């Protein structure tokens with residue numbers, strides 16, 4: 001991820017943050033449409049779930065400047081996901097639903113450059129989460 005991508009992530013997250021509930025709802029509706037078998041893994045309120053995911057994403061974005069500080073949190077988030085029953089193949093499915101939801105929320109601001117930045121950020125985060133479980 002380069003400096004311009006970090007800047008785009010921070011800028012667009014400012015739009016997403018106040019819309020976290022709505023974006024989260026879009027994400028999970030899409031996720032369960034793509035793969036209904038994932039629905040039973042989620043036990044709690046989906047709205048609250050969306051909020052938690054975007055809070056975690058926000059922390060990750062804020063921490064892009066100081067990745068060392070992020071490691072422990074990402075590691076434990078990754079190992080909790082194994083306990084939730086998340087399989088490595090689910091990462092791509094979730095990524096697709098995540099990007100789709102961002103596109104709905106950002107509208108025209110979801111330019112190809114912004115999309116690439118979010119693909120990289122999701123990639124970095126999910127690889128770090130998976131590394132924690134290897």
Ligand code: HEM
Nearest residue numbers: 038041042043044052053056057080084086090091094125
């Ligand atoms: C960047 C990627 C992701 C982030 C930042 C993220 C974040 C979170 C957070 C913050 C929680 C709340 C509980 C906790 O902190 O342990 C959570 C729970 C959960 N996540 Fe994720 N997640 C990600 C990817 C995924 C993927 C790929 C799946 C696969 C389907 C998934 C499925 C779940 C499930 C099943 C729970 C538990 C729900 C429950 O107990 O009701 N997550 N996630």
